[in-house]
Amino acid sequence: MSIGLTPSNAFSAKATAPSTMHLETSKAGIQDVNAVQEALRDLMAASNRHDLEGVLKHYSPNFSSGDSLSLSDIRGLIKDTWQMFPDIRYNSQIMEIRINGKWATVESLDTATATAKVDPVVSTKPGTMKSRSRGMLYLHRTGKTWEIISDATLFEKATITYGPFDAVEIDVETPEQVFAGDSYTAKVSVDVPAGNIAFATLSQEPLTYPQHSSKDKFRTLSTENTDLERIFKANNTSNNEVVTATVGFTEIGQDDQERPTINLKGILTVVKRVNVIPKSNYTEENPAQKVTHSSADGKIKVAPNQADLESEENGNGPVDLEPDNQPE
Structure with missing residues (x-):
């Protein structure tokens, strides 16, 4: 999930949208477009100066x-x-803004870069973090204020690199979405640099806060087999998941007495999102599982009487509607 949005120079102060952004609204909605842009400019500025309250004021309670x-989870995550x-610094490219009355949707490509703190076990030098994602923000206007009420992330990938391995080819193959409870394959492929031995882990965990990381054993990748593949089962609770691949590189050398040595040269971690799609319980044999028993306002209930259902299936009439409160 991206917590920073568009930098101030990515928006136009004019009523017309930049050529890189698609705008969908009525002429009357141009004023709202400007207000949404202004809110996102302020959100980005707060994100990049690490002003927590300045960020959270743009979110609906x-x-x-x-x-x-x-x-509350978002506060802790930030x-x-x-x-x-x-x-960490954030950047974004707005792809589309859609305004529908008091509702707005903003679709964007978000990136972030940062320095990863020194890990003495891995390297005496700091690492680098890069992330890229595509997602949507859903906003609602209350008075003159636009508030973020929800979001959705379509794609997300982050890499953390320690050591001189920025140019190393590493690919983590996962589906971008799976059905809840279904199995799927994840695979990490590495172009191992000459003179190095690579070892890797591949793990899966649901996207929750606080995050609970799963553990996996490191496996050695040989020059003949530079791939690691595992089969995971998506959770049944419809929580989105992340697949994490960690690859370490060791260099083979010799000491002063010409004995072989193995030195850890660096570690590269890749994290990718897998969105989990709920499965429908609807079946042709038992459609009552998906019958709606109340309207959106809760004032009308659908009678779940089996005889009524059978009557409707046989074409003898609709299901009865019974108001909660009959007028006296």
Whole structure:
């Protein structure tokens, strides 16, 4: 999930949208487009100066993300991210803004870069973090204020690199979405540099806060077999997931007495999102499983009487509608 949006220079102060952005609204909605842009400019500025309250003021108190995270979870996630990456900077390219009355949708490509803190086990030098994602923000206007009420992330990938391996070819293959409870394959392929031995892990965990990381054993990748592949089963709770691949590189050398040595030269971690899609319980044999028993306002109930259902199936009439409160 991206917590920073568009930099100030990515928006036009004019009523017309930049050529790189598609705009869908009525003429009357241009004023709202400008207000949404202004809110996103302020959000980006707060994100890049690490002003937590300045970021959160743009979220609705009833915010709930596409990953089922509450506003309290978002607060904790932002604090954890900034603690891990103190100099993280955000950027974004807006792809489309759609305005429908008091509702707005903003679709964007988001990126972030940061310095990863020194890990003495891996390297005496700091690492680098890069992330890229595509997602949507859903906003609602209350008075003159636009608030973020939800979001959805379509694609997300992050890499953290320690050591001189920025140019190493590494690919993590995963589906971008799977059905809840279904099995799927994840595979990491590495172009091992000459003179190095690579070892790798591949793990899966649901997207929750706080994050609970799963553990996996490192496996050696030989020059003949530079791939690691695992089969995972998506969770049944419809939580989105992340697949994490960690690849370490060791260099083979000799000491002063010409004995072989193995030195850890660096580690590269790739994290990719897998969105989990709920399965429908509807069946032709038992359509009552999906019958709606109340309207959106809760005032009308559908009688789930089996005789009524059979009558409707046989074409003898519709299902009865019974108001909750009959007039006296």
